[in-house]
Amino acid sequence: MIPRYLINFDSDKIPKSVSDVLVIGSGIAGLSIALRIGADFKVTLLTKSELGETTTRYAQGGVAAAVGENDSPESHFKDTIEAGQGLCNEEAVKILVSEGPARLRELIEFGAKFDFNNGKISLSREGGHSVARVAHARGDATGSEIEATLVSLVRKNSGINIKENVFVLDLITQEDKCIGVITYKYPDEIEIFYANVVVLAAGGMGQLYKVTTNPPIATGDGAAMACRAGAEISDVEFIQFHPTAFYANENPRFLITEALRGEGAYLIDYDGNRFMLGVHPLAELAPRDIVTREMFRTMTSTNKDFLFLDATRIPIEKLKSNFPTIYRHCLDNGIDISKDMIPVAPAAHYMSGGVSSDMNGRTTLPGLYVCGESACTGVHGANRLASNSLLEGLVVSKRICDILPSEIKELKTDFEKVSVSYRLPRGYSKADVLEVRDYLQKLMTDNVGVVRTEKALKLALDAIESAEDILELEFNSVSGFELQNMILAAKLIARSAFERRETRGVHFREDFPLKDDLNWKKHSVLKLNEGKMEVSFRGLVGQPSRLS
Numbered sequence: 001m002i003p004r005y006l007i008n009f010d011s012d013k014i015p016k017s018v019s020d021v022l023v024i025g026s027g028i029a030g031l032s033i034a035l036r037i038g039a040d041f042k043v044t045l046l047t048k049s050e051l052g053e054t055t056t057r058y059a060q061g062g063v064a065a066a067v068g069e070n071d072s073p074e075s076h077f078k079d080t081i082e083a084g085q086g087l088c089n090e091e092a093v094k095i096l097v098s099e100g101p102a103r104l105r106e107l108i109e110f111g112a113k114f115d116f117n118n119g120k121i122s123l124s125r126e127g128g129h130s131v132a133r134v135a136h137a138r139g140d141a142t143g144s145e146i147e148a149t150l151v152s153l154v155r156k157n158s159g160i161n162i163k164e165n166v167f168v169l170d171l172i173t174q175e176d177k178c179i180g181v182i183t184y185k186y187p188d189e190i191e192i193f194y195a196n197v198v199v200l201a202a203g204g205m206g207q208l209y210k211v212t213t214n215p216p217i218a219t220g221d222g223a224a225m226a227c228r229a230g231a232e233i234s235d236v237e238f239i240q241f242h243p244t245a246f247y248a249n250e251n252p253r254f255l256i257t258e259a260l261r262g263e264g265a266y267l268i269d270y271d272g273n274r275f276m277l278g279v280h281p282l283a284e285l286a287p288r289d290i291v292t293r294e295m296f297r298t299m300t301s302t303n304k305d306f307l308f309l310d311a312t313r314i315p316i317e318k319l320k321s322n323f324p325t326i327y328r329h330c331l332d333n334g335i336d337i338s339k340d341m342i343p344v345a346p347a348a349h350y351m352s353g354g355v356s357s358d359m360n361g362r363t364t365l366p367g368l369y370v371c372g373e374s375a376c377t378g379v380h381g382a383n384r385l386a387s388n389s390l391l392e393g394l395v396v397s398k399r400i401c402d403i404l405p406s407e408i409k410e411l412k413t414d415f416e417k418v419s420v421s422y423r424l425p426r427g428y429s430k431a432d433v434l435e436v437r438d439y440l441q442k443l444m445t446d447n448v449g450v451v452r453t454e455k456a457l458k459l460a461l462d463a464i465e466s467a468e469d470i471l472e473l474e475f476n477s478v479s480g481f482e483l484q485n486m487i488l489a490a491k492l493i494a495r496s497a498f499e500r501r502e503t504r505g506v507h508f509r510e511d512f513p514l515k516d517d518l519n520w521k522k523h524s525v526l527k528l529n530e531g532k533m534e535v536s537f538r539g540l541v542g543q544p545s546r547l548s
């Protein structure tokens, strides 16, 4: 059984505070929301690390938006739908591509220094895009520029109560409504934050895998806490693996952006062949799932751990000016990308699914809103189009802020009267947290990775279920709580991947290698019912049952 809360507590005995809006997470999604709503409402922003330590900060390629002369929202729509392999919510995609350009321009007005060329936003091309459409800042340092800009604005806004290094353990619910969170701060501070509205912007779960581009904060806390609170989770089997992470024995692995291929870098095997030619008309710029799978196939058949990216035909001045971060990182690792091949291999990169929501961030749990990588609005379908995720964070955060004023009024709670407690007989943990985390990451990479089979998924599910006892133990460390979230998040992914008996987008089943629209053009929906995980499949995604 999966316990409702990570710790036992009695709200009457814990320090509490009340806000109008509580934001969990300080990436592009959380910061954008706090910033927009902070002037008018009492906002508390909680983040488990320092304010700027997020996945957003590491984004390289940029923000996709139809702002180029030869581009249009219709073309961006078409590319997004094509990448999503029949599972995109078309209404949601229309909103994304039509509101995207205005949100990008707003970000530039906020002060983010995007790259310009002759007075026009400079655009690069990435996989699956039919034109150059990706706006970038300081070459390949887009995420760092966006994060720094938003952090500085949020810090200047005295209306936002910023709480760093505060780990959100759980969403508190009363009468099936989310009314706040319970938190842990090292070494032993437990606190409750109540709010009329809670926005979950806790990012993704790449750290469930041994080989990932995601920073250590990406442990799936958002999906796990939302699931424990009773919200629906959708499409989490669609984990995107980026084809070109720098090969090294490290976690996370450094990303080599697709934009480098957009400038002309080739993927090369050990015999010096461009193996993507003949696989897809766009060759190296095919959608990510196709490139990743071909790399995996080539690596497996030749028994190699990595292949090569050849950027040597790009002029050195361009490499230095457009890809300064990559150029420096590779040089620090003994590789001069203007002369040497870059060793690359696929790595877990992005969670296309998440907490089911509409394009206004509404989840199936009243009082809970979700934004950014934690959300499943249906815009990514079975495979996110490159650089659509920062865009989604920008577009949905604005839309959430447009509806929040009226929702806050509607959801008002009298917190004086609230009393919540939870008690479960728990043993103290003797588990070696790092050892179990390492085991889980390897289990996921080996069995719930790029290529999946019934046998491997069953093995993973059995192993995860036998680790579920850990969910009933009492921890008092962030790493312990993260491990508990990772076990639940791993179960969500493995269970939906096991159930989906077809191949679609980034979900490749070797035993069911074809797309099967007749039976599976549906979204997975996972929900806890009295501590047991239930899975169903339905036609609509991003349209929670509360709203349909």
Ligand SMILES: Cc1cc2nc3c(=O)[nH]c(=O)nc-3n(C[C@H](O)[C@H](O)[C@H](O)COP(=O)(O)OP(=O)(O)OC[C@H]3O[C@@H](n4cnc5c(N)ncnc54)[C@H](O)[C@@H]3O)c2cc1C
Pocket (backbone or CB within 6 Å): 024, 025, 026, 027, 028, 029, 030, 046, 047, 048, 049, 051, 053, 054, 055, 056, 057, 058, 059, 060, 061, 062, 063, 064, 142, 143, 166, 167, 168, 169, 201, 202, 203, 204, 213, 214, 215, 217, 218, 221, 222, 255, 349, 350, 371, 372, 373, 374, 386, 387, 388, 389, 390, 391, 393
């Ligand atoms: C290397 C790399 C390059 C990428 N490049 C691009 C790109 O070029 N374009 C693009 O569109 N996308 C890119 N992506 C994806 C994109 O960066 C992310 O999807 C996006 O930044 C997610 O933003 P977010 O605000 O949802 O979450 P994040 O930026 O991950 O922020 C999550 C926040 O939640 C907090 N948090 C998590 N759990 C808890 C908890 N329990 N308690 C309190 N706080 C918590 C974290 O501390 C953090 O502040 C890239 C991803 C990676 C890894």
